[in-house]
Amino acid sequence: MRRQVPVHLQDLQLRFYRTNGPVLPSQPLLLPGMSAAGVLRSRRVLQQLLPGLLASMSRRYSLDVAAPLLRTQGYVDGSWISAASVFPVLDPATGQELARVSDCGPAEAKQAVEAAHRAFQTWKGTAAKERSVLLRRWFDLMMLHQEDLAKIITFECGKPLQEARGEVAYSASFLDWFSEEARRIYGDIVPSSFKDRKLLLLKQPVGVASIITPWNFPSAMISRKVGAALAAGCTVVVKPAEDTPLSALALAELAEQAGIPPGVVNVVPCSRDRAPSVGQVLCSDPMVAKVSFTGSTATGKVLLKMAADSVKRVSMELGGNAPFIVFDSADVDLAVGGAMVSKFRNSGQTCVCSNRFLVQSRVYDRFLDKLGRAMDSQLHLGHGSEPGTTQGPLINSRAAEKVVHQISDAVSHGARVLRGGARLNGSFMEPTLLADVTTDMLCTQEETFGPLVPVLRLFLLAGRQSDLAGGRGPGGGHGGGQRGSHVGPRGPVWWSQTVGFGSRGF
Numbered sequence: 001m002r003r004q005v006p007v008h009l010q011d012l013q014l015r016f017y018r019t020n021g022p023v024l025p026s027q028p029l030l031l032p033g034m035s036a037a038g039v040l041r042s043r044r045v046l047q048q049l050l051p052g053l054l055a056s057m058s059r060r061y062s063l064d065v066a067a068p069l070l071r072t073q074g075y076v077d078g079s080w081i082s083a084a085s086v087f088p089v090l091d092p093a094t095g096q097e098l099a100r101v102s103d104c105g106p107a108e109a110k111q112a113v114e115a116a117h118r119a120f121q122t123w124k125g126t127a128a129k130e131r132s133v134l135l136r137r138w139f140d141l142m143m144l145h146q147e148d149l150a151k152i153i154t155f156e157c158g159k160p161l162q163e164a165r166g167e168v169a170y171s172a173s174f175l176d177w178f179s180e181e182a183r184r185i186y187g188d189i190v191p192s193s194f195k196d197r198k199l200l201l202l203k204q205p206v207g208v209a210s211i212i213t214p215w216n217f218p219s220a221m222i223s224r225k226v227g228a229a230l231a232a233g234c235t236v237v238v239k240p241a242e243d244t245p246l247s248a249l250a251l252a253e254l255a256e257q258a259g260i261p262p263g264v265v266n267v268v269p270c271s272r273d274r275a276p277s278v279g280q281v282l283c284s285d286p287m288v289a290k291v292s293f294t295g296s297t298a299t300g301k302v303l304l305k306m307a308a309d310s311v312k313r314v315s316m317e318l319g320g321n322a323p324f325i326v327f328d329s330a331d332v333d334l335a336v337g338g339a340m341v342s343k344f345r346n347s348g349q350t351c352v353c354s355n356r357f358l359v360q361s362r363v364y365d366r367f368l369d370k371l372g373r374a375m376d377s378q379l380h381l382g383h384g385s386e387p388g389t390t391q392g393p394l395i396n397s398r399a400a401e402k403v404v405h406q407i408s409d410a411v412s413h414g415a416r417v418l419r420g421g422a423r424l425n426g427s428f429m430e431p432t433l434l435a436d437v438t439t440d441m442l443c444t445q446e447e448t449f450g451p452l453v454p455v456l457r458l459f460l461l462a463g464r465q466s467d468l469a470g471g472r473g474p475g476g477g478h479g480g481g482q483r484g485s486h487v488g489p490r491g492p493v494w495w496s497q498t499v500g501f502g503s504r505g506f
């Protein structure tokens with residue numbers, strides 16, 4: 001049986017009320033630093049960008065997926081549970097409601113922690129092979145339902161369907177990987193400093209892991225943590241983001257179908273209002289042994305404080321402020337290709353998206369010119385389920401407001417808008433290119449999480465090496481590591497330094 005949730009883009013501007021109240025239809029902004037020619041250019045770009053968006057508006061969209069995958073209750077101890085209230089899940093492209101999901105609170109979170117703690121007593125004793133087989137079955141089911149899972153991601157998170165399919169494959173790959181790793185949790189024999197002693201290291205599961213995840217990879221951020229936990233013999237309670245609980249609940253449905261025992265995987269969806277009280281249980285309950293979080297640095301700090309009292313093990317994957325550096329010696333076409341890839345995936349909403357572009361003087365104008373043209377020809381806004389769409393909406397109006405704020409701050413400090421600059425209807429943002437950006441502007445200091453390319457002129461020999469340093473805020477991603485990319489004579493070089501753990505793991 002399949003279930004269809006119809007969604008209409010004509011109501012695009014109507015309902016972005018959840019976080020900020022109603023939003024009126026946006027007009028293209030005339031920003032302080034924008035000339036009349038700039039406005040005309042922006043209009044031309046809009047016409048190129050908008051056909052997809054305008055065509056989308058007259059179409060009807062429906063989330064058509066196998067009914068069992070569209071779960072709307074919490075999943076605790078192998079049962080689907082309702083809470084006293086519900087919260088709406090919206091399609092960010094249309095503002096229309098996709099579903100109403102149980103708004104779990106501290107009581108349900110506690111219930112989930114207790115269930116996970118009970119299940120841990122037997123799960124930790126299962127044979128490695130058994131855990132491996134169950135994870136592999138879960139992987140197989142994910143791939144079997146790849147298309148439906150991708151549609152759920154597109155409708156609740158806005159990313160183009162092609163990217164969503166990629167996320168499902170990426171997400172499932174963690175289950176595949178950890179199904180194999182489950183069989184290889186070897187110990188060690190360590191030489192002792194004493195003749196009469198032998199040191200044997202045994203790896204033991206720590207217990208219940210609380211998993212708190214963001215909306216921008218609503219499937220992959222869950223499986224990469226849960227896969228590792230289950231392989232090790234831990235049990236989990238997952239709190240997905242308010243914007244994207246449906247992907248998490250679909251994963252729970254498939255975990256059940258795969259035969260993962262009750263209580264081993266629990267999911268407690270909740271609204272943003274309830275996140276702090278649910279987070280309090282998940283980060284401080286004595287039955288929780290480990291907290292694994294991916295999200296913003298600000299939230300990470302809050303969770304760390306909550307986890308500190310009971311000295312829990314904690315893994316934090318936080319926000320980024322990745323630089324993209326182009327030297328005079330670079331191949332500018334390669335640099336532009338790299339910039340397009342590293343900036344515009346998921347409309348600029350990934351933690352590894354380049355956030356500030358530092359371009360050396362001699363290639364500065366050429367880079368801007370070519371990048372602007374690439375943006376004109378390659379970026380197409382629309383509903384994520386339209387085949388031609390490369391840029392979906394931002395996740396909600398709060399996210400769009402942040403980008404608009406950064407643009408107007410930059411323009412008020414002297415930046416020039418070369419492309420875009422406007423907020424469109426709902427939470428759609430024009431891909432925006434800013435020139436003459438300096439390090440005192442907000443867009444270079446904080447993570448944007450949107451389709452904004454702020455380009456700084458890099459003077460390496462004129463005592464301005466500080467341009468290479470971070471903004472005022474710490475980069476912070478991957479537990480304090482740095483990420484980024486630069487383009488030299490041999491093309492783009494991606495670099496990443498992580499602290500404490502690899503990119504796979506939890």
Ligand code: NAP
Pocket residue numbers: 212213214215216217221239240241242243270271272273275276277278279280294295296297298299300302303317318319320350351352447449477478
């Ligand atoms: P966020 O606002 O920090 O939210 C992340 C998760 O934390 C959501 O589930 C959120 O719930 C929850 N949360 C917020 N406050 C909480 C509290 N007091 N107690 C318990 N849970 C709480 O981040 P986001 O906006 O969803 O995601 C974007 C950020 O994630 C960016 O900074 C990005 O760089 C980062 N990110 C990093 C990586 C990485 O690998 N390093 C990967 C992806 C994303 P609600 O949704 O209900 O608020």
